[in-house]
Amino acid sequence: MTTFESVFAAFISGDGELYRILGLTVCMTLLSTGFSLLAGFPAGAFMASCSFPGKKMLRRIISTCMSLPPVVAGLFVFLLLSRRGPLGSLQLLFSLPAMVIAQFLLIFPIVVCLTLSAIESRQKAISQTIFTLGLPRYKTYLLMLWECRYNLLTVMLTGFGRSLSEVGAVMMVGGNIQGKTRVMTTAIMLETNKGNFGAAIALGLVLLLLAFLVNAIANHFQEADHD
C-alpha cells in the first residue's frame, strides 16, 4: 500500500493488511462509542431530571470537557498506564483497551452534554406524561431516552465521528503498532510521513466511505420516523 491505486486495489481485493486496519478501527470505534453511550445516556438523563447542588457547575465542567484536546486525554492515559504509572502493572499501554479508555474520556462528555440538551428540549412535552405514570425511576429514565431516540441517534453519530476521526490520543496510547493498534487515522499519518501522499489520500477516502455507511444507516432510521 504505497500509492493511491494500490490502496484501492487492496480495498477491492480484500487485502489482509488493509482489512486488519479497518477491522481494528471499527472495533475501537464501536467499543469507545458503545461504552460512552452506555455511561453517557443514563448520566445525561439523570442530570436532566434531577436537581442537586452543584449541578450548574458540573454541567459547565462537562461541557468544557467536550473541548478536551485529544493529546491531553492521550497524555493523561499514557501517564496512568505507563510502566511507572499507577496502573502500570496492568500492562495495558500500547493496546486496544488503552485506546478505548482514552477515547472514552473524549466521547463521554460529548454524549452527556448532548443527551442532556436533547432531553431538556423535549422535557416539558414529555415529563408530565411520564411522571404521571408513576413508574420507578429507572423506567422513567428509559422512557425519557426512548422519547428522544431520534435526537440520541444524532448523539451517537457525533460520538462515532469523534472516535473515527481522532488521531492524537490513539497515536499516543496505541502506538500505531502494525497489526495490533494501527487504525485508519494513524495509518494515514504514517503514509504521510513516508511521503506516500497518494496512499494517505486513498486511506482517507476509505475512512470517509466507512463514515458514510454508518451515517446512511442511521439517517435511514431517522427519516423513516419523519415520513
Added chain:
Amino acid sequence: MMKSLLYHARKSAALTVILLLSVLPACQQASTASASSAVPTAVSTATAAAVETTAAPTKPENPIVRLSTTTSVNDSGLLPELEKAFESSTGYDLEIIANGTGAAIKLGESGDADVLLVHAKASEEAFVTAGFGVERIPFMHNYFVIAGAPEDKAKVAACTDAVSAFKAIAAAKAAFVSRGDDSGTNKAELAIWKSAGITPSGDWYISAGKGMGSCLTMAGEMQAYILTDKATYLSTKAQTGLAICLGESEDMKNTYSLIAVNPDKNPGVNVKGAQAWIDFMLSDQARAMISDYGIKEYGEPLFFYDGSPS
C-alpha cells in the same frame, strides 16, 4: 429543540464575544512584544546584509533556502546551531522542514525544497539517478546503537556486530521495536535483518510506525530492544532507562549527505541558496561545529565530520 438551541447559541455567542474581548488586548500586547523583539533581529540581519554587500557585491536575491531533512537530524539539536551560524554569515534565511526520510525526499522531488540533508544511501542514489538531485555529497557520519533494557536478556552485549546481535534477539524472541516508517533508521535496520538472513515477524517484532523519540519511549515501556541513533538515545536516556547494549560497529555506520535539488526538473528552486548552504557545510567553521557538538553535554562527539574542505 430549535428554540433552546437558538437560546443556547445566543448565550454562547455572547460568551464568546466576551471571551474574545478579554483576550484581544493580551494578544495585542503579545504581538507588540514579539514585534519589538523582532526589530533587533531585523536590524542585525540588515547590518549583516549591509556588511556583506560591502564585502561581496552578491547579496542574495532570493534569501529563502528550504532545507528538507529528517526528524532525527533536527531533534539532535545540531541543525539549529548550524542554521544560526549559516544565517549570520551569509544573510540567507534557512527554513528547516523535518519529516520522515520518505517525505523529506519527496519534497525534493516535487520542488518544495531546495536542498536535502538525509541519511538513506539507497534512496539518495535513486533520487540522484532519477535526475531530481544534482549530486550526493556525504559529509558526516555517526553510529547507530542497539539500546535495550539493562538486563539484556538476549545477551546482545556479548556480540561483536549488529548482524550477530540481531540474530541473538530473534533467537531469544526478545521484544524489538522497529520504526516501521521507511525512515533512514528503519532502512538501516531492515538492511541488518537482511544481512542476518532473517525476516522478522511475530509478536516480539513491534513495527511502530512512529518517530525515533516516540519509539524509544515505547521501547522503554516494553523493555524492548531498538536500533537508534546515538543522539536521540542520549537525549531520551533519562526517561526511558534504556542502556546501550551494543555500541559502534562498522555495520551500524550512518552516513549523512547533502543533495541540492536539480533545477532541470524543478526550475523554481533556489540554486544559489542551496549552493551557499552546501558551501557553508563544507567550510572549516561547520567542520569545527560538527566535530565539537555533544562533547560539552555528553562528553563525546555525536557526529564525525567527513567533508573535505579544500
